[in-house]
Amino acid sequence: MATDSIPVKIGKTLVIGGGNPIVVQSMCNTHTEDVKGTAEQCVRLFKGGARLVRITCPGRQNVKDFIAIRALIEEAGYDIPLVADIHFSAEAAIEVAPYVEKVRINPGNFHKDHGLARAKFATLVEVCKKYGTAIRIGINHGSLGQRITSLYGNTPVGMAEAAMEWLRLCKENDFYQVVVSLKASNTLVMTEAYRLLAAKMKEEGFYFPLHLGVTEAGNGDSGRIKSCVGISTLLEEGMGDTVRVSLTEEPENELEAASYLAGRYDGTLTSCLKASRTEEKTVYATYDCPSRSRLLYDVSCDFGRDLLLKKIDRVIIDGVYADDAGNPVDIASSGLAQYLENELLQACRRKFYKPEYIACPGCGRTMYNLQESFEQVKSRTAHLKDVVIAVMGCIVNGPGEMADADWGYVGEGNHKVTIYKGKTPVASHIPDTEAPDILVSLIEQEQARR
Numbered sequence: 216m217a218t219d220s221i222p223v224k225i226g227k228t229l230v231i232g233g234g235n236p237i238v239v240q241s242m243c244n245t246h247t248e249d250v251k252g253t254a255e256q257c258v259r260l261f262k263g264g265a266r267l268v269r270i271t272c273p274g275r276q277n278v279k280d281f282i283a284i285r286a287l288i289e290e291a292g293y294d295i296p297l298v299a300d301i302h303f304s305a306e307a308a309i310e311v312a313p314y315v316e317k318v319r320i321n322p323g324n325f326h327k328d329h330g331l332a333r334a335k336f337a338t339l340v341e342v343c344k345k346y347g348t349a350i351r352i353g354i355n356h357g358s359l360g361q362r363i364t365s366l367y368g369n370t371p372v373g374m375a376e377a378a379m380e381w382l383r384l385c386k387e388n389d390f391y392q393v394v395v396s397l398k399a400s401n402t403l404v405m406t407e408a409y410r411l412l413a414a415k416m417k418e419e420g421f422y423f424p425l426h427l428g429v430t431e432a433g434n435g436d437s438g439r440i441k442s443c444v445g446i447s448t449l450l451e452e453g454m455g456d457t458v459r460v461s462l463t464e465e466p467e468n469e470l471e472a473a474s475y476l477a478g479r480y481d482g483t484l485t486s487c488l489k490a491s492r493t494e495e496k497t498v499y500a501t502y503d504c505p506s507r508s509r510l511l512y513d514v515s516c517d518f519g520r521d522l523l524l525k526k527i528d529r530v531i532i533d534g535v536y537a538d539d540a541g542n543p544v545d546i547a548s549s550g551l552a553q554y555l556e557n558e559l560l561q562a563c564r565r566k567f568y569k570p571e572y573i574a575c576p577g578c579g580r581t582m583y584n585l586q587e588s589f590e591q592v593k594s595r596t597a598h599l600k601d602v603v604i605a606v607m608g609c610i611v612n613g614p615g616e617m618a619d620a621d622w623g624y625v626g627e628g629n630h631k632v633t634i635y636k637g638k639t640p641v642a643s644h645i646p647d648t649e650a651p652d653i654l655v656s657l658i659e660q661e662q663a664r665r
């Protein structure tokens with residue numbers, strides 16, 4: 216954790232930054248109107264280790280849902296800080312701010328006119344000051360506005376500059392209850408953006424706490440490894456006060472990896488690495504791990520940063536881990552060593568042994584069965600090479616968040632999908648039963664023309 220970041224109070228007792236323990240957080244994937252389901256998921260996430268929970272707030276009409284969700288949580292005997300996730304509507308942010316502990320916004324999306332966006336943001340800051348609500352400025356690589364990209368490109372510099380504009384405004388307004396994030400699905404872009412931002416904030420005399428996350432990391436082993444590589448690289452460098460591991464799975468599944476990261480960098484747990492040696496730029500590492508997932512987290516955090524920074528080229532692991540029944544499994548002979556090395560190299564963008572997938576975690580805006588669709592797309596495209604495919608949950612925000620994907624597969628609602636080539640829709644309103652085949656055929660046609 217960063218000891219020199221500004222402490223930010225979230226609700227009655229939680230503090231992010233200022234040398235406090237790293238805070239694990241997550242986000243509901245329920246529809247916000249489903250008040251009961253959302254309150255129940257908040258409680259499950261809290262019990263699983265999330266110290267604050269984000270809920271999507273698509274518009275002003277959802278403010279009443281936040282009030283009702285809070286009431287149900289309190290009725291169940293819990294005090295869980297809630298974060299309202301806002302995408303475009305400054306009005307929704309201003310109206311919900313009195314009822315939540317934190318509001319997550321990208322103020323650049325408040326209005327195309329930068330002056331008007333600034334004015335709306337200043338109003339939100341006043342409301343947050345009045346009610347003691349914190350703000351997270353959340354800038355994602357895929358959604359930098361046209362003004363920023365025309366000045367700096369779609370780059371880590373652009374991401375850091377986009378955040379700094381709003382952070383300076385917070386300082387001018389004497390508002391310091393601010394956390395900031397610069398997420399990307401590309402671990403190199405993400406780590407570089409946070410480094411630049413941390414340096415700039417320090418230079419200008421305000422170091423707001425960093426919320427770390429690799430956005431649209433996907434699911435399964437790949438999503439966990441990518442998240443651990445990006446987040447641990449920054450935690451190793453002394454940056455980061457709160458973490459979210461975003462997976463295209465049920466959010467409850469994120470908490471094991473997030474809690475591992477928090478524990479490891481708070482110093483409450485250590486790696487199961489027993490021995491290692493480096494020859495030229497190849498590391499030979501021996502592990503004795505209590506589980507497969509623990510091995511995966513340890514390897515990603517032990518060597519991800521050095522692979523990302525090209526200090527090493529390969530990691531060859533051996534040793535044992537315990538399977539679910541507690542029996543030892545030999546890492547090398549089970550084939551896991553080669554698989555983990557490939558996954559780690561891909562997460563560090565050193566080798567692409569399979570398609571690169573970007574997939575959002577889903578939220579209350581999700582318009583189709585995202586988890587199932589992602590699995591279908593992965594199984595139908597696994598044979599392809601040199602392609603980045605994004606699978607996104609909603610047509611409103613998905614296309615803007617796909618960053619540098621070659622192809623996008625986006626839920627429209629009503630069991631329909633739109634396929635994008637880059638940022639351009641090339642097939643719309645396709646039934647979701649046919650969409651994976653059409654995607655594969657479009658990609659194969661395009662690759663044949665190369």
Ligand code: SF4
Nearest residue numbers: 575578581608609613
């Ligand atoms: S892209 Fe995914 S995570 Fe983002 S708003 Fe849409 S459904 Fe939610």
